[in-house]
């Protein structure tokens with residue numbers, strides 16, 4: 001029996017009962033499909049995260065904060081120092097840094113390392129033309145950030161105008177007739193100074209952004225606006241007042257050394273790599289869960305294969321016995337049953353991989369659109385050939401493992417099983 | 424050349440156990456030389472099929488042994504037994520045991536396929552045999568579409584395809600009408616006569632039995648004592 005003969009007879013046996021074969025293939029395909037989608041998500045998101053690190057170009061920068069951003073795991077009491085009252089309005093989620101801290105941090109730096117300390121902005125509200133004030137939640141300045149606009153233009157940095165983009169849902173409450181109407185108009189942002197005074201900073205609305213599921217729901221501004229907000233936040237602080245910073249950015253040739261040395265001083269540090277790594281471990285955790293689900297589906301499918309093949313060889317007892325009578329060896333009987341399983345596995349996984357890739361290609365951009373995630377370079381699903389081949393191979397191996405009990409049973413049949421049958 | 428090709432020595436076969444224990448064969452000895460035609464006759468249930476299965480290495484005896492070309496079958500590996508059935512033996516049964524879903528040609532080619540004969544040669548040889556049995560024009564038809572007589576001829580073609588040296592036939596004409604039965608019987612004797620293929624044939628037909636060179640009668644799992652074949656020297 002040449003391999004081709006084997007394949008042909010395996011094909012014929014597999015589809016003796018088309019519905020049963022189909023259902024088994026569906027079961028296999030569900031598992032393989034989940035693997036494919038999970039793998040596509042993993043590759044897509046991780047590729048994006050990697051490309052972002054590269055694009056940001058911040059690979060040489062280390063962020064230093066008082067405590068870790070993920071410090072909810074080690075929340076603790078912090079001793080209050082009297083001079084901390086000047087740190088009013090600061091987000092202490094990652095702790096605060098004073099001059100003393102700054103000195104200890106810089107003492108750990110090398111001669112060529114550069115650093116900049118960032119102060120907190122304490123914006124309170126915004127309003128238009130003396131109208132109703134709304135809380136202004138400021139998310140910091142994001143260079144180069146673009147928005148999905150329903151009206152107006154993107155922010156510009158080559159200007160001395162303080163510009164901002166507001167979310168579309170905010171235009172009416174603020175007192176504009178429409179999104180279009182808001183463009184070019186001025187809003188006043190109330191900022192709490194160090195002296196307790198609230199000062200207003202004017203900003204020109206240049207664009208209105210679409211509301212969406214994730215992102216796009218907070219106002220944000222250009223660098224000129226950010227500078228103005230910082231100035232207002234620190235207005236009224238006396239020369240000798242303690243200065244407080246939310247973070248220090250250190251740039252140097254060897255970010256790992258900086259990170260290590262500064263961390264040794266008792267501060268939380270994060271290199272771009274570590275930050276990305278954190279994202280990655282969250283992403284990978286979710287992917288692991290999905291893969292686990294896919295694994296459960298495959299195990300279920302394996303039981304399906306065992307069942308299908310057991311029934312199949314039961315029905316074919318006479319045939320197999322006859323093959324044995326005509327001199328077919330036990331090994332060949334075994335491999336023909338195994339081949340049936342492999343066929344089911346290959347068909348199921350190839351179909352599932354194809355559907356998975358298709359679904360990823362079609363639904364990926366659609367999902368991103370729906371979520372309003374207009375992040376250049378982000379493909380929710382990306383597929384690499386190696387993983388797809390690995391999925392097909394892995395699922396086929398699983399099918400072969402499932403074929404073991406029925407194949408052994410078939411191999412143990414002998415000629416008398418055919419001749420006895422019709423007694 | 425005098426040594427027997429096929430030899431049975433004190434064969435015993437027991438079916439079931441305890442209450443249901445049944446001795447189907449109680450020590451049967453016989454032998455056949457190359458080119459012999461041997462008829463096994465006897466009442467239904469006497470043990471003819473059981474004997475044939477043991478001779479054809481389709482089943483294992485509970486006592487005694489079978490030798491083929493002087494070699495004890497029971498000490499052969501399963502693989503060698505498979506090989507022997509595939510290359511040396513051809514089987515024709517009352518129920519034809521064809522692959523209903525396969526074509527006539529595929530059915531005939533099956534033993535050659537098992538023997539790893541290349542596809543082209545397989546086809547040629549199968550067509551040759553089918554031609555001899557007058558079925559060449561049905562080669563590509565589904566086996567299920569044929570009449571009983573035609574099916575039995577396909578089964579015979581399959582038994583012949585791998586050029587066996589012994590053909591075991593268990594009531595090959597039992598399920599056929601007179602005309603078809605005669606055709607099949609003629610073919611069997613033709614093979615025996617022209618090709619020197621040894622024929623071991625179970626039959627209820629006295630006519631068929633008479634055409635065989637030798638006859639043995641089985642009575643309740645034993646050779647009939649007055650059977651002249653039983654007194655033939657086993658050696």
Ligand SMILES: Nc1ncnc2c1ncn2[C@@H]1O[C@H](COP(=O)(O)OP(=O)(O)O)[C@@H](O)[C@H]1O
Nearest residue numbers: 420438439447466467468469470471472473474
């Ligand atoms: N697998 C079996 N299990 C139990 N009894 C069997 C089995 N095969 C045959 N027998 C019994 O053995 C006896 C001989 O059977 P068999 O060789 O088929 O007879 P024959 O072919 O002469 O009609 C019969 O009584 C039959 O019932």
Ligand SMILES: [Mg+2]
Nearest residue numbers: 471472473593
């Ligand atoms: Mg019988």
